[in-house]
Amino acid sequence: MNWHQPDINRIFEITESSNRGLTTQIASARLQSEGYNELRVKKKQPVWKLFFLQFRDLMILILLGAALLAGITGETADMLVILAIVIINAIIGFIQEYKAGKAMEAMKKLDLLTATVLRNGTAQTISSKELVRGDIVFLEAGCRVPADLRLIETFSLQLDESSLTGESVPVYKHTGDCDNGTVALGDRFNMVYKSTMVTSGRGIGVVIATGMKTEFGHITTLLEPGDPATPLQRKMADFSRRLSGIILIICAIVFATGIFRGQPILDMLLVSVSLAVAAIPEALPALITISLALAAKKMVTKNILIRKLTAVETLGAVSIICTDKTGTITQNKMKVVELVTAGQPAPSNQGAPDICLLMALNHDVIKTGNTWKGEPTEMALLEYAQQNIGPCKVEDILQNFPKLAELPFNADTRSMITVHRYANQFLLIVKGATETIVGLLQSSTANDHILSEHNRLAANGARVIAYGYRLTENLPGRIAHEDGRNLIFAGLAAMIDPAREEVSAAIKECKSAGIIPVMITGDHPQTAAAIAKQTGILLPGDLLLSGPELEKLPAAELDKNIERIRVYARVSPQQKLAIIESMQRSDHFTAMTGDGVNDAPSLKTANIGIAMGISGTDVSKEAAHMILLDDNFASIIGGIREGRRIYDNIRKFVKYILTCNSAEIYIIALAPVFGLPIPLLPIQILWINLATDGLPGLALSAEKGDWNIMKRPPRKAGESLFAGGTGFHILWAGILLAALLLSMQGWYYHNGNEHWNTIVFTALGLSQLAHVMAVRSEVDFIYRKGLFSNKPLGAVLGITALLQIAVIYLPAGNRIFKTKPLSAAELIACFAIAAIFFHAVETEKWIKKFRTRKSRLFTNL
Numbered sequence: 001m002n003w004h005q006p007d008i009n010r011i012f013e014i015t016e017s018s019n020r021g022l023t024t025q026i027a028s029a030r031l032q033s034e035g036y037n038e039l040r041v042k043k044k045q046p047v048w049k050l051f052f053l054q055f056r057d058l059m060i061l062i063l064l065g066a067a068l069l070a071g072i073t074g075e076t077a078d079m080l081v082i083l084a085i086v087i088i089n090a091i092i093g094f095i096q097e098y099k100a101g102k103a104m105e106a107m108k109k110l111d112l113l114t115a116t117v118l119r120n121g122t123a124q125t126i127s128s129k130e131l132v133r134g135d136i137v138f139l140e141a142g143c144r145v146p147a148d149l150r151l152i153e154t155f156s157l158q159l160d161e162s163s164l165t166g167e168s169v170p171v172y173k174h175t176g177d178c179d180n181g182t183v184a185l186g187d188r189f190n191m192v193y194k195s196t197m198v199t200s201g202r203g204i205g206v207v208i209a210t211g212m213k214t215e216f217g218h219i220t221t222l223l224e225p226g227d228p229a230t231p232l233q234r235k236m237a238d239f240s241r242r243l244s245g246i247i248l249i250i251c252a253i254v255f256a257t258g259i260f261r262g263q264p265i266l267d268m269l270l271v272s273v274s275l276a277v278a279a280i281p282e283a284l285p286a287l288i289t290i291s292l293a294l295a296a297k298k299m300v301t302k303n304i305l306i307r308k309l310t311a312v313e314t315l316g317a318v319s320i321i322c323t324d325k326t327g328t329i330t331q332n333k334m335k336v337v338e339l340v341t342a343g344q345p346a347p348s349n350q351g352a353p354d355i356c357l358l359m360a361l362n363h364d365v366i367k368t369g370n371t372w373k374g375e376p377t378e379m380a381l382l383e384y385a386q387q388n389i390g391p392c393k394v395e396d397i398l399q400n401f402p403k404l405a406e407l408p409f410n411a412d413t414r415s416m417i418t419v420h421r422y423a424n425q426f427l428l429i430v431k432g433a434t435e436t437i438v439g440l441l442q443s444s445t446a447n448d449h450i451l452s453e454h455n456r457l458a459a460n461g462a463r464v465i466a467y468g469y470r471l472t473e474n475l476p477g478r479i480a481h482e483d484g485r486n487l488i489f490a491g492l493a494a495m496i497d498p499a500r501e502e503v504s505a506a507i508k509e510c511k512s513a514g515i516i517p518v519m520i521t522g523d524h525p526q527t528a529a530a531i532a533k534q535t536g537i538l539l540p541g542d543l544l545l546s547g548p549e550l551e552k553l554p555a556a557e558l559d560k561n562i563e564r565i566r567v568y569a570r571v572s573p574q575q576k577l578a579i580i581e582s583m584q585r586s587d588h589f590t591a592m593t594g595d596g597v598n599d600a601p602s603l604k605t606a607n608i609g610i611a612m613g614i615s616g617t618d619v620s621k622e623a624a625h626m627i628l629l630d631d632n633f634a635s636i637i638g639g640i641r642e643g644r645r646i647y648d649n650i651r652k653f654v655k656y657i658l659t660c661n662s663a664e665i666y667i668i669a670l671a672p673v674f675g676l677p678i679p680l681l682p683i684q685i686l687w688i689n690l691a692t693d694g695l696p697g698l699a700l701s702a703e704k705g706d707w708n709i710m711k712r713p714p715r716k717a718g719e720s721l722f723a724g725g726t727g728f729h730i731l732w733a734g735i736l737l738a739a740l741l742l743s744m745q746g747w748y749y750h751n752g753n754e755h756w757n758t759i760v761f762t763a764l765g766l767s768q769l770a771h772v773m774a775v776r777s778e779v780d781f782i783y784r785k786g787l788f789s790n791k792p793l794g795a796v797l798g799i800t801a802l803l804q805i806a807v808i809y810l811p812a813g814n815r816i817f818k819t820k821p822l823s824a825a826e827l828i829a830c831f832a833i834a835a836i837f838f839h840a841v842e843t844e845k846w847i848k849k850f851r852t853r854k855s856r857l858f859t860n861l
Helices: 008-015 024-034 047-055 058-072 076-099 103-109 215-223 233-259 265-279 281-299 308-314 352-363 378-391 391-400 434-439 447-461 503-512 524-535 545-551 555-561 573-584 597-605 618-623 633-670 684-701 725-752 756-774 793-808 812-816 824-860
Strands: 113-121 122-127 135-138 147-160 197-209 304-306 318-325 335-341 366-368 372-373 403-410 414-422 425-432 463-472 488-496 516-521 543-546 565-569 590-595 609-610 626-628
Touching: 008 147, 047 076, 047 609, 058 265, 058 403, 076 684, 103 565, 113 545, 113 555, 135 147, 135 488, 147 403, 197 391, 215 265, 215 597, 233 265, 233 590, 233 633, 265 633, 281 304, 281 308, 281 633, 281 684, 308 372, 308 609, 308 633, 335 352, 335 378, 335 447, 352 378, 352 391, 352 425, 352 488, 352 626, 372 378, 378 391, 378 463, 378 488, 391 565, 414 488, 425 434, 425 565, 434 463, 434 488, 447 463, 447 524, 488 524, 503 516, 503 524, 516 524, 524 543, 524 565, 543 545, 545 565, 545 573, 545 812, 555 573, 573 590, 590 597, 590 633, 597 609, 597 618, 609 618, 626 633, 633 725, 633 756, 684 756, 684 793, 684 812, 725 756, 725 824, 756 824, 793 812
Parallel strands: 318 516, 318 590, 516 565, 543 565, 590 609, 609 626
Antiparallel strands: 113 122, 113 135, 135 197, 147 197, 304 626, 335 488, 366 372, 403 414, 414 425, 425 463, 463 488
8 A cells, every 4th residue: 555645644544543542452452463563584494404405416316326336345445435525515515505594684683673652642662563553653863663654743854764765865754645656665755664764853653564564574575585596506507417317327328238248246336336436526516615715715805705605606797787876886975066156145254155154054063072973964064164164164163153043954844944143143044955945035036047056956966955044133032934034045055975986997897898787776866867977877878767667667678678777766675676687587697786675685686696894784784695895886896807717717627627527437438348447446536536636626716817807798698617618628638538548558458567557547647637737728828828827726736746646656545546656667658648638738729729810810801
């Protein structure tokens, strides 16, 4: 229901109440039927269930099956290692899920309030959870609104609704009717909403909604759906399903073929275990998690705090950034940017500019110690006076012209009056809306010019305050609005919340990276448009949409124009959510910034939710994937650059690990076909997959980004992890490595060399190390880039090579991994295989460059 529309008598009829409130009996009955004024919290999964859900992945089940088969065949060491890997992965997943999803708890904390109500005709203080529809509630400065109320009485009532509407300036409230049913939430001046804050004045209202029926409650229902899967999560889940199916098929074929050829069942079970272990990239999940964690740690230095690790990777896929205006694009600090003064001077003293004297006198700002405190608008006006007069002179003026009387700002009259002693007279100053001041002037000759100047300033997104004054011989006994008549016009002060200096450059870089910046704000369309144009978000041909316009727009029409609309103004929380969902339907990965309770649903729904660290509420921070520590839009661009770099590196070690794993599958599956024994034992494969895969793969995450990382468009929404030649590389490089290793095995095996197993094992490990060096770049030759330009990788390669040598030559290594010491010639042969493989990968880059140049040549012709 549109509670802001009917008159107050109709509201009392609907709520079955009156201005005397409810009786205790009626309130108790309604509490029983309607429930407590509190939020419903979704029941959590038990901790034990959360842990065991980590084992539902098919690849994990295959590894558990491999561990069971290893135990049956007597390979106890293999079984224990496989089980350890599975449990470690489960613990990592459990910790991540356990820490997620605390947004509802933060919402609940905001709900612990008390309220002063009228029960049985007397004022009582009760717990806010006991409020019911029809209760009469008293509001005063500093209190948080305990439920949704329709106002009955107000006296200079002013509320901070930024957490709900995004409005950066406190809102004045009154008891008048709002006839327009489609008026935006922030424009319903006769309503106050749960969890907003009273900043000044006082008021009385009747409760029209409690608990989950409030606007605040509606937001919590939008928070209940789970987080959307990130691009990498979807791709890895799809990869896991496909790989698991392939593994089962290969194992079944190899096992059936062996049995058909008369091989012992236990031997074929051992082969199946080897194949399963070889195919599953055990180190990959841990590598991705650790690399994301390292990137998250690095991002703290860029003023970005990552709450959910997957946000690091998602940042690199963002194609639209939806940003709030206040505090993110702007400085969240009002500033006077222009004065329009009257033709004749206002009273002045000590050489002060005329209107600055009025600014220095007409306000409610208080100085405590060395700090001035007050409402943002008045602080901006006083700050301007200080800058143009000097702080000491402002204090002198306040002492020389003491305030004798005051009529505080009233939402009905939209003005504030102060009276000061001025020599032998009294100076009456009126500050307020331009239309109000114009109506109080003693002369109307300049009215058209004043209103024209007001419209010009307002069209540029400024908030305009007008000043008028008059001198009088007599001090009014009790100031009323009528005392402000016959004024002399002093001038107009235009204020804006200015854009951050670095934002325009960040917007420009954002666009060069193929990312669309979009402003979504609760502020007025004119204000939003002015800042959007100034920073480069809104260009000619782009569209601006207001909340009421969006409400009438069909979803299909919104989807059609989603990439042309660059500014959304005066929107509700539900509309913010609808905008994000429309972008996602259009295959965009969206980042959404926000700081208020109203932003929480869209922060949670967006592919990457970004809360404000300074101005953000606990609710927004809990719902978000990351927190912007400096509330600065420019920091997001640094995060996107880091996200792209880490995704590139993830693709590199996916290519690196799966090439080796595919080679292992080929040699295990094809060795019997060529009359050779299984070349690798399960424990040796696990060593390769963890030691020579894991440590170098982790060091690969430190690889620096390419020079053009922010010059290319975001990757496409449906792009495979194996796009860009990655899948083809895994295929041909795996086949080549398998061919080299099988040839080596065949040569040494048929020549009666009993070290053939250790030789294949060592050559595979060294080839893997050579491969990680080559895949550091897809286009640059490593000799040109520098063999050791990635110092962490260089150090890790040296350590891993020594570990591989230790496994060959130390007795403990021989005993665990069933290896034998190699001769110098055999070791050199292993290094030779690795060198051949390395240069083959480098040759692929040369072929790619040649084809690219040839393609460009024909394109230019």
